[in-house]
Amino acid sequence: MTPTRRRRLILVLGIVAGVGIAGALALNAFQRNVTFFFDPSQVAKGEVSAGQSFRLGGMVTQGSLARVPGSLEVRFVVTDFSHEVPVRYSGVLPDLFREGAGVVAHGRLDGSGTFVADEVLAKHDEKYMPPEVARSLKRRHGESRADEVPAVPAATPKAGT
Amino acid sequence: MLPELGHFALILALLLAALQAFFGIAGPAFARERWTRAVTPALAGQAVMVVTAVVCLANAFIGNDFSVQYVAHNSNTALPLFYRVTALWGAHEGSLLLWILLLSLWSVAVAIRSTSLPPNFAARVLGVLGVVSFGFLLFTLATSNPFVRLDPPWPDGQDLNPILQDPGLAVHPPILYTGYVGFAVAFAFACAAMLEGRLDQAWARWTRPWTTVAWAFLTCGIALGSFWAYYELGWGGFWFWDPVENASFMPWLVGTALVHSLAVTDKRGLFKSWTLLLAILAFSLSMLGTFLVRSGVLVSVHSFAADPSRGMFILVFLILMIGGALSLYAWRAPLLRSSAGFELGARESFLLFNNVLLVIAAATVLAGTLAPLISDALKLGTVSVGPPYFNPTFMLSMLPLTALLSVGIHANWKRGRLKDKQRTLLLSLVAAAVLGVGLSFGVYTGGHVLTPVGETLGLWIVIASLVDPIDRWRRGLSLSRAIVGMTIAHLGLATAVIGLTTVQSFTVERDVALSPGEVTQVGSYQLRFEGVKPIEGPNYSGVGGTFLVTRNGAPVAVLTPQKRQFWVQRQVTSETAITFTRGNNLLLALGDDLGAGRWSVRVQIRPLVSLVWLAALIMAIGGAVAASDRRYQAAKVPVPAPTSAVPGQA
Numbered sequence: 001m002t003p004t005r006r007r008r009l010i011l012v013l014g015i016v017a018g019v020g021i022a023g024a025l026a027l028n029a030f031q032r033n034v035t036f037f038f039d040p041s042q043v044a045k046g047e048v049s050a051g052q053s054f055r056l057g058g059m060v061t062q063g064s065l066a067r068v069p070g071s072l073e074v075r076f077v078v079t080d081f082s083h084e085v086p087v088r089y090s091g092v093l094p095d096l097f098r099e100g101a102g103v104v105a106h107g108r109l110d111g112s113g114t115f116v117a118d119e120v121l122a123k124h125d126e127k128y129m130p131p132e133v134a135r136s137l138k139r140r141h142g143e144s145r146a147d148e149v150p151a152v153p154a155a156t157p158k159a160g161t
Numbered sequence: 162m163l164p165e166l167g168h169f170a171l172i173l174a175l176l177l178a179a180l181q182a183f184f185g186i187a188g189p190a191f192a193r194e195r196w197t198r199a200v201t202p203a204l205a206g207q208a209v210m211v212v213t214a215v216v217c218l219a220n221a222f223i224g225n226d227f228s229v230q231y232v233a234h235n236s237n238t239a240l241p242l243f244y245r246v247t248a249l250w251g252a253h254e255g256s257l258l259l260w261i262l263l264l265s266l267w268s269v270a271v272a273i274r275s276t277s278l279p280p281n282f283a284a285r286v287l288g289v290l291g292v293v294s295f296g297f298l299l300f301t302l303a304t305s306n307p308f309v310r311l312d313p314p315w316p317d318g319q320d321l322n323p324i325l326q327d328p329g330l331a332v333h334p335p336i337l338y339t340g341y342v343g344f345a346v347a348f349a350f351a352c353a354a355m356l357e358g359r360l361d362q363a364w365a366r367w368t369r370p371w372t373t374v375a376w377a378f379l380t381c382g383i384a385l386g387s388f389w390a391y392y393e394l395g396w397g398g399f400w401f402w403d404p405v406e407n408a409s410f411m412p413w414l415v416g417t418a419l420v421h422s423l424a425v426t427d428k429r430g431l432f433k434s435w436t437l438l439l440a441i442l443a444f445s446l447s448m449l450g451t452f453l454v455r456s457g458v459l460v461s462v463h464s465f466a467a468d469p470s471r472g473m474f475i476l477v478f479l480i481l482m483i484g485g486a487l488s489l490y491a492w493r494a495p496l497l498r499s500s501a502g503f504e505l506g507a508r509e510s511f512l513l514f515n516n517v518l519l520v521i522a523a524a525t526v527l528a529g530t531l532a533p534l535i536s537d538a539l540k541l542g543t544v545s546v547g548p549p550y551f552n553p554t555f556m557l558s559m560l561p562l563t564a565l566l567s568v569g570i571h572a573n574w575k576r577g578r579l580k581d582k583q584r585t586l587l588l589s590l591v592a593a594a595v596l597g598v599g600l601s602f603g604v605y606t607g608g609h610v611l612t613p614v615g616e617t618l619g620l621w622i623v624i625a626s627l628v629d630p631i632d633r634w635r636r637g638l639s640l641s642r643a644i645v646g647m648t649i650a651h652l653g654l655a656t657a658v659i660g661l662t663t664v665q666s667f668t669v670e671r672d673v674a675l676s677p678g679e680v681t682q683v684g685s686y687q688l689r690f691e692g693v694k695p696i697e698g699p700n701y702s703g704v705g706g707t708f709l710v711t712r713n714g715a716p717v718a719v720l721t722p723q724k725r726q727f728w729v730q731r732q733v734t735s736e737t738a739i740t741f742t743r744g745n746n747l748l749l750a751l752g753d754d755l756g757a758g759r760w761s762v763r764v765q766i767r768p769l770v771s772l773v774w775l776a777a778l779i780m781a782i783g784g785a786v787a788a789s790d791r792r793y794q795a796a797k798v799p800v801p802a803p804t805s806a807v808p809g810q811a
Contacts, residue, residue: 004502011510015517026525026554030532033550037543055545069756072674091672092752092763095724095733135543 035106039136044083048109056085056115057104057133065099078103078115080140089117102133164229167217168308174210174261175302177203178294185288186356189281197284201272204287207294208265215262218307219249228314231255231307237320237729239700247331248321253471254307256334260451261297263335263342268294271346271371278367285353286346293345296478304471320700320729329389337382337409341447343375344412347419348444351437352486355493360433365426368440370788372423373646376416377784383409384777391770392737392748399664399770402551407530408450411523415443418519420784421512429574431509434490434497435516441486446523448479453530506577511569515562522558526551552665556611563618563658566651567625585628593621600659601666605768608666615662622655646787653779660772669766672752676759684766686747687711693751693760701725703733706751706760710740717742722751722762746770 037055038048048054056078064077073090076099087105097103097120107117181203188196218231222245227233235248235255250259268290275283301307347368354364386406391399400406419439426436452475503509529546536544567589571582579586597617601608626648633640669684677692691707703725710717720738727734737750745768752761 007502007505010505011513015513018517019521022521022525022554022557025557026528029550029554030528030546034532034536034544034546037545067755070674070676070759071755072672072761092750092761095735 037104037136039080039133039140040078040083040085041080041140043085043109043115051108053106053108055104055106055121056087056117057102057136058085059133059137060097060099060101060103062099078105080136082140085115086113087115087117089120091120093120104133163217163220164226164308164310167214167221168306170210170213170217171298171302171306171308174207174214174265175295175298177207177210178291178298181207181291182288182295183291185284185286185291188288189284189357197280200284200287200291204265204268204272204291207291208269211258211262211265214308215249215258218255218258219246222246222249225318226314227316227318228310228312229307230309230311233311233315233318235318235321237318237700239729240318240321240326241699243328243331244321244326248325250334251321251325251330254301254305256338257297257301257305258307259335260338260342261294261301263338264290264294264297264345267339267342267346271349275367282353282357282359282364285356286349289349289352289356290345293349293482296482300471300474300478304474318729320727323701323725323727323730323732323734324393326700326727327389327393329385329393333382333385333389336378336385340375340377340379340382340416341409341412341450343371343378344416344440344444344447346371346375347440348486351440352489355437355486355489358493358496360437360493360496362427362430365423365433365436366793369420369423369427370790370793372416372440373420373784373788376413376420377781377788379409379413379416380777380781380784383413384774388774392739393734399767399773402526402529402546402548404530405450405454407526408446408453411526411530412443412446412450414519414523414526415439415446418516418523419443421515421519425509425512429503429509431503432513432516434494437490437497439516439520441483441490445479445483445486446527448475448482452476452479503575504577506572506579508569508572508574510577511565511572514565515569518558518562518565522555522562525554525558529554559658560614560618563622563654566654567618567621570626570651571629586625589624589628590617590621593617593624596620600663605663605667612662612666615658615666619655619658619662622651622658626651626655641790641792643787643790643792646783646785646790648783649786650780650783653776653781653783655776656772656779657776660769660776663769664767664773667768669764671764672761673764674755674759674761676757683764684745685712686717686766688749688762688764690760690762696723696725698725700729701727704751706749706762708738708749708762710747712742718747720747720749722749724751741771744769744771 035053035055037057040056040058042048043056058078058080061077061079061084065074066076067074072092073088074093075086075088078085078087087107088110089105089107104121105115105117106119106121107115110116181200184196184203185200187193188198188200218229220226221229221232222236223242225232225236225238225245227236231252231254235251236245240248248255250256268287271290272283272287275286278286350364350368350371354360383406386409387399390401419436422432422436422439425432452472529550532546533544536542568579568586571586572579594613594617597615597620598613600616600620601613630640630644630648671683673681673683673688675681675688675690677690680687680689682688687710689709689711691709693704693706696703696705703723705721705723708720708722710720718740720740722738723736725734725736726732735750737748739746739748745766748763748765748767750763752763755761
């Protein structure tokens with residue numbers, strides 16, 4: 001083997017090893033850090049394993065928002081019109097949070113079946129309907145139900161880049 | 162009448178782009194000189210038509226013409242004039258038109274500055290750009306025509322999405338798109354070189370300034386978007402690994418690799434195939450980004466109207482473009498031959514590692530971005546991938562990258578004689594480590610295991626990249642703009658590393674509930690809530706809170722975050738209030754009326770976060786300086802033999 005070839009071999013082997021390690025680590029990071037999305041029916045069916053943190057999505061039930069006056073603690077109920085999950089959250093709610101609109105929250109279930117959220121997401125599409133929620137509603141109720149829920153039917157704002 | 166004129170102009174632009182593509186590619190291929198010469202007029206016509214269309218649409222916005230559907234959906238008589246103009250690119254159709262406009266302007270710039278290139282080569286570049294223009298114009302006309310009329314016209318419009326009513330929107334999309342679209346130029350040069358079968362070093366040198374400028378714009382555009390998200394959206398962060406952010410970040414990573422790989426191809430005639438592939442990849446990722454954003458396949462904050470036909474169109478276009486370019490590559494690959502070799506410790510090796518690491522970083526971002534899509538398609542459940550995945554995997558490739566940079570800039574081309582530089586490298590590393598550990602434990606408290614590592618690596622880049630330029634300057638030797646620009650850009654990267662490490666390690670975030678007159682302590686600051694007052698804007702009303710911020714009793718600032726309720730869309734937005742003191746970035750966002758006179762407030766202290774955006778600006782300036790180097794200017798002077806040898810330079 002000529003010196004040039006040997007150098008090239010070292011270089012190529014080094015790169016392959018680097019890529020391999022990076023790939024293995026990335027795969028590992030994937031497995032540990034992917035967050036699943038469940039709707040209230042899946043929660044009711046017990047598809048969530050105990051203590052697992054996940055994203056809960058659905059509609060905020062009308063009239064369910066309650067807070068202790070003066071405190072950061074809020075309670076509301078998330079529904080997919082088949083099942084309901086009570087949610088507890090302490091913090092500032094996003095601007096787009098409202099009763100009757102879609103919501104996605106990140107957190108885990110406590111022993112009593114209440115979902116303790118550590119994050120309530122404001123990310124939304126133009127109908128104030130998180131796409132995962134829209135899809136879940138569509139799956140459960142067909143097209144029609146998903147269409148009647150947008151909170152502001154007259155306006156279809158669009159976000160820019 | 163004018164909207165129809167605009168529509169007509171777009172159709173003409175489509176036809177002219179087809180001509181531009183045909184003349185540019187067929188002319189040189191069949192050696193028809195008259196065809197080749199017709200490329201420039203076709204391009205000029207195309208550009209004029211595109212500008213006409215943009216002016217027509219702008220006119221409809223300014224004149225509140227709500228018979229145009231796009232205007233009716235995105236504007237309102239109460240909207241201030243400034244936002245009526247920027248609303249032009251506030252949604253899908255108009256931003257696509259902006260994309261096309263910028264592509265035309267890039268093409269015109271290439272045509273003007275390429276007069277000294279071989280005519281056939283220049284024609285081919287413009288021809289490939291014509292193909293891209295044609296595709297996007299066809300896409301606009303077929304699926305996203307901004308000139309569609311409403312009958313009857315609406316009495317008033319639906320208003321621009323309130324979160325887009327911000328000066329940030331005026332500058333972020335145009336600058337970001339200028340970068341995105343700029344990679345089309347590098348792509349066109351690569352395709353032209355392959356069509357011509359001329360795969361020497363010349364095409365790399367001609368491409369370099371264009372790629373660097375596009376990269377600089379993309380850098381600025383991404384940073385502006387991050388800054389805008391930080392202060393306008395108030396979600397508490399400057400980077401969310403959102404699919405659309407990733408869509409702009411992947412081309413940036415690959416573009417950065419391309420900038421470096423072009424340097425090797427230009428200087429040493431190596432990495433030729435790799436550079437070609439990177440040029441194709443960078444533009445493909447720009448297009449993939451467009452596809453991801455426009456088709457609505459990914460859950461994102463940047464939700465354009467989702468329309469499957471649009472996604473399908475871009476997907477087909479994407480496949481045709483990439484497939485075409487790669488077939489071209491397969492056809493020409495036998496011509497690629499590198500004669501020169503290099504040693505393991507030579508600069509080429511370091512640039513190779515740089516490229517591999519950047520591409521790995523882009524690949525991990527791509528994997529994380531597409532994972533939810535794949536998981537959904539394979540019915541593995543709806544998942545989301547967030548910072549817990551992206552942060553460590555990204556750091557994994559960035560840590561070695563920054564460490565290798567400090568060594569690599571001291572390496573010579575061709576020969577690995579790093580032994581001579583051992584002392585310099587070691588001394589600079591020790592100095593950086595002392596400063597880095599001091600910054601981690603002396604100035605701030607707490608932090609992460611990796612905090613001193615990050616600070617040290619950042620500071621090492623600063624010291625290591627300044628050693629050589631300062632030495633040359635002291636010895637009275639000249640420094641080329643390419644070297645100065647490179648040094649500035651590397652200092653920008655160092656700034657980013659230091660800023661990111663600090664902000665990731667020492668951020669304080671708290672939601673608090675306050676009554677008027679109440680004082681709370683957050684980090685080293687005291688906040689006194691003075692109460693809320695009603696406010697009134699041109700198209701919104703709301704409340705504004707007043708907070709007195711002090712630090713150890715000394716007044717720092719009076720912050721007035723607002724909560725705005727927009728009338729037309731009935732949407733609520735938070736206007737955050739930010740103060741910059743002593744490198745700390747204190748952000749307040751007003752939350753909800755909690756009852757009993759109390760309000761919730763989101764408080765965030767992000768030390769040195771401003772450095773992250775400043776870093777992008779420094780990098781972009783570095784790019785601009787490097788692109789203005791004289792050796793690229795040489796191409797401007799008309800010379801009979803355009804590939805005259807350029808004296809090599811360290």
